[in-house]
Amino acid sequence: MDLGLKGRVAFVAAASRGLGLAIAEALAAEGATVACCARSDAITQVTAELATRFGVRTLGIVADISDPASVERAIASCIETFGRIDVLVTNAGGPPPGPFESHTPDAWQKAVDLNLHSVVNLVRGALPGMKARRWGRILNVTSIAVKQPVDSLILSNSVRAAVTGFARTLANEVASFNITVNNLLPGYTKTERLVQLGDSNAKAKGISREAAFAAWEQQIPMGRLGEPREFAALAAFLASEQASYITAQSIAVDGGWIRALL
Numbered sequence: 001m002d003l004g005l006k007g008r009v010a011f012v013a014a015a016s017r018g019l020g021l022a023i024a025e026a027l028a029a030e031g032a033t034v035a036c037c038a039r040s041d042a043i044t045q046v047t048a049e050l051a052t053r054f055g056v057r058t059l060g061i062v063a064d065i066s067d068p069a070s071v072e073r074a075i076a077s078c079i080e081t082f083g084r085i086d087v088l089v090t091n092a093g094g095p096p097p098g099p100f101e102s103h104t105p106d107a108w109q110k111a112v113d114l115n116l117h118s119v120v121n122l123v124r125g126a127l128p129g130m131k132a133r134r135w136g137r138i139l140n141v142t143s144i145a146v147k148q149p150v151d152s153l154i155l156s157n158s159v160r161a162a163v164t165g166f167a168r169t170l171a172n173e174v175a176s177f178n179i180t181v182n183n184l185l186p187g188y189t190k191t192e193r194l195v196q197l198g199d200s201n202a203k204a205k206g207i208s209r210e211a212a213f214a215a216w217e218q219q220i221p222m223g224r225l226g227e228p229r230e231f232a233a234l235a236a237f238l239a240s241e242q243a244s245y246i247t248a249q250s251i252a253v254d255g256g257w258i259r260a261l262l
Contacts, residue, residue, distance in 0.1 A: 004241030006031030010087035011078050013065050013122060016043045018191040019141055020091045022228035026236040028054040032087065035059040035078040057082070065092055065118040066110070075125030084133065087239045088126040090119040091141040094193055095155035097200045103155060111155040116162050123170065127179075136179035137239045140167050144185045146250060148258050152204070153197075164250055171248035180247035182238050187254025188216045189226035221256035 010027045014020040015036035028034045028050045036047050039062065047060035059081050063074035078085055095111035096103075103111075119140055130136025142160040144150070149157040164183055171181035188194060195209070202212040217223055231253045237243055238251075252258050 001242070003030045003236060003239070005087075005236070005239060007033075008086040008239070009033045009035070009078070009082045009084055010089065010239065011035045011037075011075070011085045011122075011126065012089040012091065013037055013118070014091045014093060015089075016040055016046050018093075018193060019186055019189065019228055019231055020089070021046065022232035023089055023091070023139075023141075023235045024050060025054075026229070026232035027087065027239060028056050028058070030236055030240075031056060032239075033057040033082055035061060035082065035085075037061040037063040037065065037074045039064050065122065066113040068117070068121050071118065071121040072125060075122065079129065084129050085126040086130070086133075086135065087137045087139070088122060088130075089139045089141065089235065089239075090122045092118050094143070094153075094197075095159065097152045097156075097197055098154075099152060100154050107155065111159045112162075115156070115159040116166070119163050119166065127174070130179050131174065131177045134178050136174070136177070137243075138167070138170070138174075138179065138181045139235055139238055140181075140183045141235075142183045142185055142250070144187045144252050144254050144258055146183070146185060147252065147260055152200070167250075168248055175247055178244070180238070180243065182247060183250040184231065184235055184238070185250055185252040185254065185258075186231050187226055187252060187257045188220065189228060189231055189253075191228060194225070219257060220254070224255065226253060226255060 010032045012024045015024045016038035044060035047058035051058040061074045063070045145157045146164045198209045198212040
């Protein structure tokens with residue numbers, strides 16, 4: 001299926017590894033021009049490799065998306081280089097795990113800055129151009145925790161739920177401009193973030209990382225952890241021309257882990 005992404009310009013946040021990188025790869029494979037940002041200067045090598053592999057234009061931008069000024073510079077750099085942003089993928093690493101008592105007010109503020117304010121600021125930068133061109137796709141990478149809270153992830157459970165409310169409201173505001181807004185909910189997927197959570201869970205329960213992973217797999221009807229490419233495939237479709245009537249949704253890629261009806 002041709003997703004109609006050739007010639008589109010995508011901006012993918014936190015794309016040096018994990019889910020962000022997988023999404024950037026999926027969009028580049030469809031012929032999209034891809035700008036990626038990350039805190040590490042490794043992002044320049046990552047984007048150079050994408051350009052070589054897929055024959056598309058790319059841009060690597062070093063930016064800390066928890067810093068509003070850094071976000072503004074990153075968005076401006078993409079627009080200056082490629083002229084616009086058609087597809088915006090907001091994404092960030094998750095806040096640290098732990099029970100309520102373990103998180104200071106500063107930890108809460110950092111979680112809000114990283115996982116909520118970053119989304120708002122990225123959208124603030126990209127949305128005016130989308131509205132002017134009357135076309136856009138906004139994809140927010142959140143978590144299965146917004147539909148079924150995950151134990152020991154109180155920061156993520158709380159802040160990502162706020163992103164869901166923001167996105168659901170924004171979707172109504174921009175629908176008449178042919179702009180869709182959707183949330184992508186990764187389940188237990190093989191990334192460095194999952195290793196971090198596995199180690200934390202293992203330490204708390206006095207078990208090995210492998211045992212922690214096995215316990216998660218037992219909760220998943222498909223009986224295995226997800227692959228980043230499986231998650232990225234949904235992002236590519238939601239960014240496409242074919243997905244033009246899908247908006248205001250929070251869609252899980254979790255192997256059936258969420259037990260809710262909706």
